[in-house]
Amino acid sequence: MLVGVLTAVGFASVYISRKANVSAASLTYALFFFALYLAAHVVARLTVPNADPYLLPLAGLLTAVGLTEIYRLGPSNAFKQGLWVVLGVLVFAAALLLLRHDYRVLENYKYLFGLGAIGLLFMPLLPGIGQTVNGARLWIHVGGLQFQPGELGKIALIVFLAAYLREKREVLAQGRVKDWGPLLVIWGGAMLVLFATDDLGSALLYYGIFLAILYAATARVKFVAAFIGLFLVGSVAVYQGTPHVRERVVNWLHPWTSHKVYCALTGQMTLRQDCSSYQEVQSLYSIAHGGYGGTGLGAGVFTTPQGHPLIPYLSTDFIYSALAQELGLIGAAALLLIYMVFVLRGFRVSLAANDGFSKLLAAGLTFGFGLQTFVIVGGILRVIPLTGITLPFVSYGGSSVVANFLVVAGLMLVSHRANSP
């Protein structure tokens, strides 16, 4: 616990000094944020005193880094993000209070969670509240508030998968076909929805989570291999069928062209780096500009001298390229290390848990957290094709923050139970 408080004070001071670099008036942000963190900490101490002491400080640190960079890129967004963080902490506290005695009751409602997940994923497709942003239909818009229900759907799906696989792991391992039914229906439905909404990043993420939980539950590598095979077949089909996907893959393999290619955005012949791969390429330039030490917070180059942004979606999907430029290799590597430590703590929680549901739940939440980081940052760094999803805790985006606080709550609940005498 002491470590937790120390870390909190540490990041708060870092936060304050960095904020001062941008504007002195923003110290209130830092104080407010610190108070908020303390509140979350107190709630955690009271409800789950035996929980892993590192998870909440790590989450707080990531949130602080994200909030600072969002503030630097656009102060008005930081205010909104701050509100979402408050909501996230409230949800976190509520989850801890409600489930502090035994979160395992969730297991009883597994089908509800499964259907709920699909329901949440379907919501953006409903006319009236659904909204298409950047080619993907994954937002709902209710009374001035934008929300990505898929983020919560992810957690619901993990709960369902953990509960169902805990129950059926032996029979599945022996290969009883009929028990695959509900699993495939729920999971297949989710995948279908994702392809229908063109949200490929999430599809990749959910598939990975599904495989991870399946493997953890059954220990059958051949299941994983079979599903990866299925995934490859599916990928080829999607690649052939969807121009959206084809473009992403082409941009990934050949972001720079030396000859002019057809540009669908303008209908003219241009170099690809001036058209469809512009965002990826400029984001790489942004990262490269940071070098080892970075430009320093507030000193990075993200706009033209006239104030036009150079990289679209910088504070959401591409916040990593902003951070990598301003913090440099040292800062970016440190940020990735925080994610790594978080993931290792998460798996420790999972290993320490006493029952199958807890183990699978913690592993699913943790692996999902790590994989989400990999999918977006790997996309930015050209390790894999780029798909737009958020960087946990750091990206600007309310639903993401709330969902990730739920992940922390879940891990702390499992951890508390495992460590309780």
Add this chain to the structure above:
Amino acid sequence: MNAQLNRLALVAVILLGALVVATTYWQSWAAGSLAAKQDNAVELVSQFQVSRGLIITSNGKVIAANRRVRRNGQTFFFRKYPKNGFAAQTLGYSTSALSQTGLEESLNDYLTGSTTNLSNAIERTLDRLGGGTVYGDNVRLTINAGAQQLAQQLLGDRCGAVVAMNPRTGAVYTLASSPTFDNNLILKPGGYAKVLKSKGACGDSSALLNRTTDGLFTPGSTFKMITAAAALDSGAFTPSSTFNDPGYCTEYGKQVKNALNPDQNGPEAYGHPTLAQGFQHSINSVFCNVGKKIGAATILEYAKRFGFYATPPLETPANQRLPSGLYNNGKLWYPKKPEFQVDPGRLAFGQERMQVTPLQMAMVASAIANGGVVPRPYVVDEVLGHNGSVVSRTRASNLGRAIKPETASELTQMMISVVQGGTGTKAQIPGVQVAGKTGTAETGVNNVYTAWFVCFAPADNPQVAVAVVLEKQVNGFGGSVSAPIAKAILQKLLHR
């Protein structure tokens, strides 16, 4: 189940580890090549956050300075050019619309401080980390502000160019090209289009063209310096070799008349002049006969020795300099069989598709002044750090020997006689012996000429070489319109 969980944890750590590796790759290994990409908007914008180095003349006049602008909480540095239109084409411009030309383009790495050595790397890194202003390196040119200003003034609204240089070191004092433009106008919205439209008196090409290094002109009789060099250096002739001049020279059964050269003074037919007299009075028939005797191949070989057929070295961007030589259909052309493909008689007096730049002609005069060795021209004297330390200094060097020292001194004598009592008397300076050669090339329009004067002084101890060209001069000859400009520049640079 724990074995699986351990393996999953390993997979997750490997995935995140791959991100660290990839970030390292882009931020260290690939950073340099990404920074050099043409479309790198981040790098282009960041250049404007550096206090761009000043460009100053040899005597310290600032010709490119900065305007500091605060925008969106960040400081940008935009260019301003305190001396409107001063050496505009050579200096070039650096705009926030991200395009550059001239020295602003070719010296960009110095001016933005991208070229780092051990001594300034630490200082710059500290500046950057401390949020302070990063300063680029300052550049001192060899351009002499007074001579440059005078040359531009004398050119006035006529189209043409003046190049002056030190014939021993190659340091360039003047690179004046007219019409010129206001570099500050380029920086304004719509300014570029306005500059494109301004054409000056000659009306057919843009003010953006740097005529000193990028303009091609017919050399006319100034090319006789090269023909004479070839004739003497190859041993085929001496200055006192005599010729029969009936007023024309017969080539391919046809007469090539002296009268075609309006630069010539004295009688139309000289009778029996020597080579030296032929040079002094610029007699075409004499050189026509020289060309026929030594052949086009020899003349072109000597032209090459003087630097023709190679882009002259200078610190301006390579695409803003052209090589001199024969041009066929707009392309530099070296004939495979000169004896069949080139008319040697007409080549000998600088017609026959020969095209030269004023810089090249200044190099020819310099080589003769320098005892036959062609100096390597340069315009950047030194690069200075923000704190005044010398980052680099140009050392004089040469491009090799073109002719023997004896040939050079024979040519010098012939060039002195041109100014003393030949076609170039208007370049005489009391107390200073000037060596020069006139040139008046036909343009294809009657009575309209390209007027040249190429010279150096003092003849016994050469300190300045000058090449002047004026386009489209109506009844204006090299000796009458260009020689006075060259004289004024010599006087300015020699303080006479």
